[in-house]
Amino acid sequence: MLILTCPHCGIQAEETELHNGGEAHLKRVGPDGSDEEFEGYMFARRNPRGVHLERWRHAYGCGKWFIAARCTVTLQVFGTYAAQTTTPPDHIVQAVRAARPDWNPTEEGASE
Amino acid sequence: MPDTARSGRYSVFAIAREALRQHKGWNRAWASPEPRDRYKVIVVGAGGHGLATAYYLGKNFGITDVAVLDKGWLGGGNTGRNTTIIRSNYLQDPSAAIYDKALKLYEGLSQDLNYNVMFSPRGLIMLAQTEHEVRGYKRTVYANNLQGVSTEWIDAQRLKELVPIINIDGPRYPVLGGLYQERGGTARHDAVAWGYARACSDMGMHIIQNCEVTGVETEGGQVRAVNTSKGRIGCEKLAMVVAGHSSQLAEMAGFRLPIESVALQALVSEPIKPCMDVVVMANTVHGYLSQSDKGEMVIGGGTDHFNNFTQRGSWHHVEETVRALVETFPMIGRLKMLRQWGGIVDMTGDRSPILSTTPVGGVFVNCGWGTGGFKAIPGSGWAMAELVAKGRPGPLAADFGLDRFREGRFIDESVAAGVAH
Numbered sequence: 185m186l187i188l189t190c191p192h193c194g195i196q197a198e199e200t201e202l203h204n205g206g207e208a209h210l211k212r213v214g215p216d217g218s219d220e221e222f223e224g225y226m227f228a229r230r231n232p233r234g235v236h237l238e239r240w241r242h243a244y245g246c247g248k249w250f251i252a253a254r255c256t257v258t259l260q261v262f263g264t265y266a267a268q269t270t271t272p273p274d275h276i277v278q279a280v281r282a283a284r285p286d287w288n289p290t291e292e293g294a295s296e
Numbered sequence: 297m298p299d300t301a302r303s304g305r306y307s308v309f310a311i312a313r314e315a316l317r318q319h320k321g322w323n324r325a326w327a328s329p330e331p332r333d334r335y336k337v338i339v340v341g342a343g344g345h346g347l348a349t350a351y352y353l354g355k356n357f358g359i360t361d362v363a364v365l366d367k368g369w370l371g372g373g374n375t376g377r378n379t380t381i382i383r384s385n386y387l388q389d390p391s392a393a394i395y396d397k398a399l400k401l402y403e404g405l406s407q408d409l410n411y412n413v414m415f416s417p418r419g420l421i422m423l424a425q426t427e428h429e430v431r432g433y434k435r436t437v438y439a440n441n442l443q444g445v446s447t448e449w450i451d452a453q454r455l456k457e458l459v460p461i462i463n464i465d466g467p468r469y470p471v472l473g474g475l476y477q478e479r480g481g482t483a484r485h486d487a488v489a490w491g492y493a494r495a496c497s498d499m500g501m502h503i504i505q506n507c508e509v510t511g512v513e514t515e516g517g518q519v520r521a522v523n524t525s526k527g528r529i530g531c532e533k534l535a536m537v538v539a540g541h542s543s544q545l546a547e548m549a550g551f552r553l554p555i556e557s558v559a560l561q562a563l564v565s566e567p568i569k570p571c572m573d574v575v576v577m578a579n580t581v582h583g584y585l586s587q588s589d590k591g592e593m594v595i596g597g598g599t600d601h602f603n604n605f606t607q608r609g610s611w612h613h614v615e616e617t618v619r620a621l622v623e624t625f626p627m628i629g630r631l632k633m634l635r636q637w638g639g640i641v642d643m644t645g646d647r648s649p650i651l652s653t654t655p656v657g658g659v660f661v662n663c664g665w666g667t668g669g670f671k672a673i674p675g676s677g678w679a680m681a682e683l684v685a686k687g688r689p690g691p692l693a694a695d696f697g698l699d700r701f702r703e704g705r706f707i708d709e710s711v712a713a714g715v716a717h
Contacts, residue, residue: 185610186602200612204602206556223702227554227645231543233605256557256603 186254191264193246205239207231208251209270233257235280235287237272240264253280303494306410325490326370326497331504334530335363337684338522339537340509340545342366343375344485345662345669346537347492347503348677349684351409354499356678357685362501363531364493365524367508371489374539377607377639378670379562379584379596381575383420383480385447387436388707390695391648392443397692398675402483405674411491413483414589420480420575421455423624425469429580433475440477447477461571466623469580482575482586488673512549518657519549533658535684540605540640542663551655553663554701555642559600560667561609563617563636565628567591581620585628593628595621599641599667609638641666645701647710651679651693660684661698 186199207229213221230236236256241249249267253276254260262279265272272280277289303323304310314321337353339346342364353359366372382402384395406412424430433449440447451473452464464471493503504526511523512534521530536545540557567590575586584596597617600610614636622629643666644650650664662680665672679692689697695707 185612199602199610219702224552227701228552229543229554229556230552231556231603233541233544233557236603238603254602257605259604259606 186259186261188240188252188254188261189264190242190245190248191250191266192242192248195242195245197242197245201242201244203241203243205241205249208237208239208267209272211270235262235284239267255284302498325494326503328505329502331363331365331502331507331524331526331529334521335502336361336531337533337535338362338529338531339364339535340366340522341373341537341539342370342489342493342503342505343373343537343539344371344489344492344673345375345539345665345676345680346535347371347489347496348673349535349537349662349680350496350501350677351492351499352677352681353685354496354501356681359685360499360501362496363529364496364501364503365507365509365522365529366503366505367525369505370493370503371486374639374641374669375489375673376486377562377637378485379586379594380482380485380588380670381420381480381577381584381586381596382415382483382671383477383575384445384671385420385422385436385440385475385477385480386709387439388648388709389443390707391709392440392445394649394675394679394692394696395672396443396445396675397678398672399479401674401678402671403479405483405488405491409491409495411487411494413487413491415481415483416589417479417481418573418575419458419476419478420577421450421458421474421476423455423474423576423578423580424472425466425578425580427472430472433473436475445477446479447475450474450476458574459572459576461625461627462576463624463626468623471624480575482588484589485670488670492677509545509548512545512656512659514549514656517655519659531658533660533684535660535662535680537662537680539642539663539665539669542642542661546654546661549654549656549659553650553661553698554644555650555664556603557605557640557642558602559604559606559609559638560596560598560641561613561636561638562594562596563614563633564588564595565593565631565633568593568631571627576624578620578624581624583617583621583624585621585625592634593631599643605640607638607640609636641669643667645710646706646708648707649676649696650698651676651683651689651696652698653683653688654698 682690
């Protein structure tokens with residue numbers, strides 16, 4: 185069972201307490217965006233086999249959103265951080281790179 | 297044994313002949329050749345959908361210069377991991393068309409392939425356990441009858457007669473009736489893959505196992521070759537039929553798909569004497585139950601709610617599924633479970649599949665069957681073969697293109713089914 189630490193209330197929550205909100209750091213296109221850009225924002229997903237930055241809500245806890253860095257193959261959790269960021273913070277990048285030296289965070293959120 | 301050996305036709309006479317010579321004359325069902333330098337069509341994924349695609353390319357369009365590649369063994373992905381349920385009682389017209397095509401092909405598949413896929417049209421019931429479901433399923437019955445798919449609404453008493461082991465007075469979710477498709481049922485899942493593989497091999501196609509695709513080579517927006525663990529293989533056309541790993545393959549070709557991969561799991565009990573000769577799906581409480589020919593109760597459950605490539609599943613989903621089924625079928629409460637396993641399914645937002653051209657010329661994708669791909673295998677292969685052969689979708693595949701997401705033309709089966717289906 186997947187266990188994540190909520191960065192807001194500090195509680196270790198297991199997956200039945202949490203709600204998954206899909207890929208994190210998606211950039212919403214503005215009013216001038218094309219149909220293709222909006223389609224990309226709405227539907228196209230990285231769906232990586234490996235490190236995934238994803239939104240979670242502590243649904244049966246404090247109710248707040250956060251982001252988890254997690255491997256979809258091993259279910260290893262590299263860390264969690266508050267959702268009010270547009271890129272993963274340094275300590276998360278370092279934690280992921282300690283295990284996956286080739287991982288490149290600039291590819292994250294680049295779903296144009 | 298030479299790679300080109302044909303399997304030989306299976307018949308009662310073949311059995312009699314082999315019985316007289318101690319069964320020494322059986323050939324391998326399919327050859328295991330080394331890949332050539334290039335093929336006209338490469339199908340990636342030797343599961344049911346990929347093999348069916350290759351089979352109908354040969355049968356319907358005469359294209360036999362085909363290789364089917366798989367990174368593992370044939371039928372070792374979701375084709376060997378599902379709960380073998382076959383039905384076509386979908387709500388939307390495009391879904392009913394392709395799933396009913398699949399069901400009709402299943403009805404004659406053993407004869408067509410000369411391979412017993414053990415299709416068993418034992419009937420299938422979807423339980424209505426809330427007022428919402430009663431209304432939803434009645435609507436589906438009306439829709440199905442307009443689509444030419446025969447289904448009927450049955451009340452709780454009739455349901456009890458069909459499924460004597462069911463408890464219709466469940467304390468929390470009493471059974472109020474059901475959506476009954478008499479033509480639905482099950483088939484032997486491995487045999488479907490094996491039967492198609494044998495027929496493809498007999499047509500001279502190459503099925504190459506343990507051959508992982510590591511890259512897609514394009515030139516001027518047109519596919520040229522795939523790089524694999526067995527070297528570079530050229531192709532004119534490339535069909536991606538890899539279910540849960542579609543996003544990875546699409547990334548190699550340089551585009552993204554509206555797909556998220558999650559784990560779906562199932563479990564199976566110890567074998568018991570025959571007690572249930574229909575398939576029962578309980579969507580409100582999340583559990584599917586049927587009895588295999590060996591006597592095992594085959595149980596399907598829900599999906600994980602996060603992206604997952606582990607092919608394992610998780611215990612709390614097992615608990616959720618079993619809890620629901622024990623309430624609905626009290627007599628299975630004492631059963632021991634033999635095995636539990638997971639498969640990686642490819643979910644689209646509208647829970648409908650994708651059969652489509654792609655941004656790369658000559659590359660076609662067949663994915664997004666999510667939690668319900670097995671029942672669709674023949675229809676999916678039929679429609680995909682037409683798409684690959686002609687370069688544009690035929691009537692069955694036309695509505696399932698990738699452009700439906702941009703244009704907002706969803707084929708919304710997620711609302712219709714209420715849950716994973």
